[in-house]
Amino acid sequence: MKLFAMDNNKINLTQEQLKKIANYIQKEGGILLDKNRLMRFKRKLENVLIQNDIKNFQDFYHRLRFKKDVHLKQEIFNAVTINETYFWRENNQFDYLANILLPTYITQGKPQNIRILTAPCSSGEEVYSIVFAILENREVFNNLNIELIGIDIDSFMITKAKRAIYTKRSVEKLPKKYLKKYFKEINSFYHLDRKLRNYANFLQGNIFDTNFINKLGKFDIIFSRNMLIYFNDNDKQKAIEIFHRLLNSNGIIFLGHADTNMINHKLFIPLKTGLHIYKKDYIQNDLNNTNQN
Numbered sequence: 241m242k243l244f245a246m247d248n249n250k251i252n253l254t255q256e257q258l259k260k261i262a263n264y265i266q267k268e269g270g271i272l273l274d275k276n277r278l279m280r281f282k283r284k285l286e287n288v289l290i291q292n293d294i295k296n297f298q299d300f301y302h303r304l305r306f307k308k309d310v311h312l313k314q315e316i317f318n319a320v321t322i323n324e325t326y327f328w329r330e331n332n333q334f335d336y337l338a339n340i341l342l343p344t345y346i347t348q349g350k351p352q353n354i355r356i357l358t359a360p361c362s363s364g365e366e367v368y369s370i371v372f373a374i375l376e377n378r379e380v381f382n383n384l385n386i387e388l389i390g391i392d393i394d395s396f397m398i399t400k401a402k403r404a405i406y407t408k409r410s411v412e413k414l415p416k417k418y419l420k421k422y423f424k425e426i427n428s429f430y431h432l433d434r435k436l437r438n439y440a441n442f443l444q445g446n447i448f449d450t451n452f453i454n455k456l457g458k459f460d461i462i463f464s465r466n467m468l469i470y471f472n473d474n475d476k477q478k479a480i481e482i483f484h485r486l487l488n489s490n491g492i493i494f495l496g497h498a499d500t501n502m503i504n505h506k507l508f509i510p511l512k513t514g515l516h517i518y519k520k521d522y523i524q525n526d527l528n529n530t531n532q533n
């Protein structure tokens with residue numbers, strides 16, 4: 241049986257083989273790849289096989305599914321993620337966070353240690369936008385201990401986020417005053433001030449990986465923007481439940497404008513509907529506590 245059409249080190253994955261890879265990706269990472277997306281990523285997936293010197297689809301599939309080859313799995317994920325992001329995207333939420341929500345932690349005597357998770361963070365623009373918004377409110381910056389963690393399934397994006405060097409396109413929507421204040425332009429690339437890089441931590445991880453998620457601890461605030469749109473309804477629901485578990489009581493979640501249709505109103509109640517901000521529901525907290533007792 242011919243598994244690949246091989247031509248001078250070229251691999252031509254068949255529709256059936258692509259479908260098997262797509263099923264694996266959806267099962268492991270939630271990412272839905274319809275026919276169009278699969279065709280768009282076909283070449284990248286074939287390159288993963290070529291670069292790993294894999295000549296036979298069965299070997300490839302066996303390494304992925306049964307040998308649990310983490311390196312290969314990572315490369316497959318890196319090949320199919322859509323990482324579109326930029327600084328100051330849906331910036332009303334950063335304004336709300338820094339100027340309305342966080343000050344309440346000071347005035348209402350809430351805990352002064354605030355943990356914020358950005359899941360997913362892609363190449364870091366969203367996390368650093370949060371840093372800028374907080375730095376601009378000195379009262380918040382001086383009075384709260386804020387820990388910021390960004391996670392993404394794509395290891396290449398995490399490397400980019402840590403390096404924090406951006407193209408013009410990434411910073412286009414950022415107000416010029418911040419560009420001037422927080423970046424150095426070198427050969428048309430924008431290098432984030434080294435000091436600011438230390439305000440955030442970045443980790444590669446899959447939100448459906450229970451071991452990884454359990455190690456993160458609890459958060460007061462979660463940003464999850466523009467990831468749920470790539471999942472099917474069932475995985476969207478699972479992700480929302482995971483975020484609910486990750487949040488402390490009274491925790492807040494910020495979603496992207498296209499992500500809100502799946503918000504489970506038994507788990508979250510709207511805080512600012514127009515801004516797609518939700519609050520962990522008390523009733524459900526009580527139920528969780530009862531179940532654990």
Ligand SMILES: C[S@@+](CC[C@H](N)C(=O)[O-])C[C@H]1O[C@@H](n2cnc3c(N)ncnc32)[C@H](O)[C@@H]1O
Nearest residue numbers: 269321323325360362392393394446447465466
């Ligand atoms: C379009 S970007 C959104 C980035 C940023 N939140 C924003 O709104 O600008 C979507 C990101 O979700 C990540 N992603 C997809 N599935 C994931 C999963 N199961 N766990 C963690 N990250 C995931 C992708 O790698 C990609 O970088």
